[in-house]
Amino acid sequence: MLSLLRSRARAGCPRNRQCEAKRVGRSARAESEVMANKVDAVVVGAGVVGVTAALALQQCGLAVILLDQRSVARGCSFGNAGVIAPGAFPLSAQYRITDLPAMFLKPSSPAALDWASAPRLLPWALQYAKATRSDVWHDTSLLHELCRDALPSYELLLGSDLPPISRRGYLAVHLSCAELAAANRLNSIRASLGVAIRMLSGPDLVELEPALGGLAARATFIKDAAHVVDPAAFVTTLADVFVRRGGLLCRDRVQVLESKGSGEITVRGALDSYSPRAVVLATGAHANQLLPDCDYRIPLVAERGYHLELDVEPGFMTRPTAIPSLGVVFTPSQYGARIAGISHFGLPGFRARPELILSALDRVRKILPALRPRPGFEVWCGERAATPDSLPIVEQIPRHSSVFVSSGHGHLGLTLAAVTARIVADLVTGIFSSYSRQLSSQRFGLRSKSYAILREMRSSTKPP
Ligand SMILES: Cc1cc2nc3c(=O)[nH]c(=O)nc-3n(C[C@H](O)[C@H](O)[C@H](O)COP(=O)(O)OP(=O)(O)OC[C@H]3O[C@@H](n4cnc5c(N)ncnc54)[C@H](O)[C@@H]3O)c2cc1C
CATH class of the missing domain: 3.30.9.10 (D-Amino Acid Oxidase, subunit A, domain 2)
Structure with a gap:
């Protein structure tokens, strides 16, 4: 699967030739039915993190559907303080x-x-x-490093389409x-x-x-x-650019992920089902609603x-x-x-x-x-979506090679969205950087283990 995506990306295939630009609504639904088996990637969540991830995947030449249960920027991305910070401290460095x-x-x-x-x-x-x-010093310097890339990453992603x-x-x-x-x-x-x-x-x-x-x-x-000045309008403009560039934006609530070991994945929404080659969960604080379908959780x-x-x-x-x-x-x-x-x-x-x-x-x-x-x-x-070390989590889910997550942006989602979008696109197209390791939830090794133990305890105490 990844090699196919990689070859498409490297061959620089025309952007989303299978996609027709459509906005959220009935016509988009009809279009998504046509697209369901042709799409390269489904991004779930049209907050700032999902919209930028969709743009970055599109920039790699992938055909992308962006899904949201509501509309663009109706979650946390609606009303933040609008700051794009050149550096930040993890909460753990302060308290x-x-x-x-x-x-x-x-x-x-x-x-x-x-x-x-x-x-x-x-x-x-x-x-x-x-x-x-x-790890306070490591986390502080990594957070500063990521923030430093914020504006250049938005510029790379949007070019002359970047809103003010x-x-x-x-x-x-x-x-x-x-x-x-x-x-x-x-x-x-x-x-x-x-x-x-x-x-x-x-x-x-x-x-x-x-x-x-x-x-x-x-x-x-x-x-x-x-x-x-208006974070919701900013994200809506980015979503418009995604659609203008050939992406498909649909309203649907994803209810289940069916992921097989072979890499096949079916995304079951309330309205449609999708069979992309990769799915990116950008559902903010609600990431752990769908991850258990892959027998996985992240500390959020x-x-x-x-x-x-x-x-x-x-x-x-x-x-x-x-x-x-x-x-x-x-x-x-x-x-x-x-x-x-x-x-x-x-x-x-x-x-x-x-x-x-x-x-x-x-x-x-x-x-x-x-x-x-x-x-x-x-x-x-x-x-x-808050992680214990205030760093986002961007990773490919172990044993579910078609499933990726980008969440945990905490106080810095607007700042870091375009930076993590690039990291997501790299992971999906098979390019591994030092960030793939540093932003994986595996960094909480002990914690993942304690979640696993808790899960086991819970399931063993469930009535048959
Ligand atoms: C008061 C406040 C001030 C802030 N100030 C700043 C700031 O100045 N600078 C900064 O960088 N950050 C700031 N932030 C943080 C920033 O707003 C968040 O980090 C960012 O919005 C997170 O974006 P997201 O896309 O991950 O999540 P969200 O914006 O919450 O988007 C997640 C989306 O997923 C959708 N979704 C969830 N589950 C499903 C499903 N099953 N199916 C389909 N769709 C689904 C939701 O509808 C939602 O639209 C602030 C936050 C707050 C609350």
Whole structure:
């Protein structure tokens, strides 16, 4: 199977000659029936990770169908803060496992736990604890390396079709001397990893973002950060490019994967069945819904984040600005600006708590009293797919050579989507890089074993 894909890719066969561009809808369904047995790859999930993976596979000359149960960018990719970061720190580099209970219990904390999910988060927590002890430096430098490639990867994937990306940098405001000292420590690591940093005083900050004039604070300015104002529109534009280039986008909920050892795979959706040569699961925090069909799981929890539109005019601010101690970031939006943030952990699908972002806004209003929710807008929330080491998981599933997964992008899905899309396309076309090993979930060897043991225990205690 892979050799066939490889030869097609290398021969540079015309892009998707079997595909006709169709949008989600009835006509796409009819088309997908025609395509069902001809397609090279099915990508499940039309968030930013799936859409970019579909584009990268298409760029390799493969005929691709992109499926989503809803529509493009209706999951976590809808309402993120829009930042494309030039570097990032894993959560495990910032918080020890012993710090977390106090953070979850503190009423004013930007972190929360869905206590009903807690017992089943234990294996993930053990891996998180391991990540805080052993591999922090490796994970930090790998995450920075991947982030550095973010903009060039989008440019390579989209060329002149790339929608506007604003390159105005990113601000992190430090409200106290203790925060400033912590920021200085992180900044020296950032600088050693090649991220350009400038420390701004209060007047410099006001010059860059006059709306933050009330904050007599110092700030870190990360010049090479970029942002998109409307993340959902950004991903929708990428999906339009995929369709214009000959890809097929269909609405269908994938219910079952039937994968045989021979490499044959059938993707059974609620509407259609597909028999591609490769399937890529880009279903975000819900990756473990389909992977058990391949007798596989990856260590993933859902980390809900929230956003709320603010009652400010367009142009209120011109670049994303974080207040790390309050766990929020203000970011320009198509209406003016929104506040985004909160790390609320649980099992995928757990109950949301919109009051978390409302109380974060209350705390912000102590220093910026003019900020209010925009009338007529509700709190939005999305589930980030969080791995214990904050690095994404991109891999070919062992013993199921036609099945690939790209998930676990955590706080960095918009940043890393085009980077991991290239890694996915390499894996599907049989090109192995050092990333294939570093981003495989096999890096959690011990954890995979403990999942396997848990699975065995569960199945042996099931009634016949
Ligand atoms: C508040 C907040 C702020 C953030 N800020 C940033 C930021 O500034 N920068 C950044 O880089 N990242 C940010 N992120 C993270 C980023 O949004 C995510 O990492 C990214 O959107 C994940 O994309 P995805 O495609 O993996 O998942 P999703 O966008 O969730 O897409 C998964 C898709 O799979 C579909 N799906 C699932 N199961 C099935 C099935 N069985 N059949 C068919 N379809 C299925 C879903 O409908 C969904 O559309 C933020 C996240 C939040 C919540």
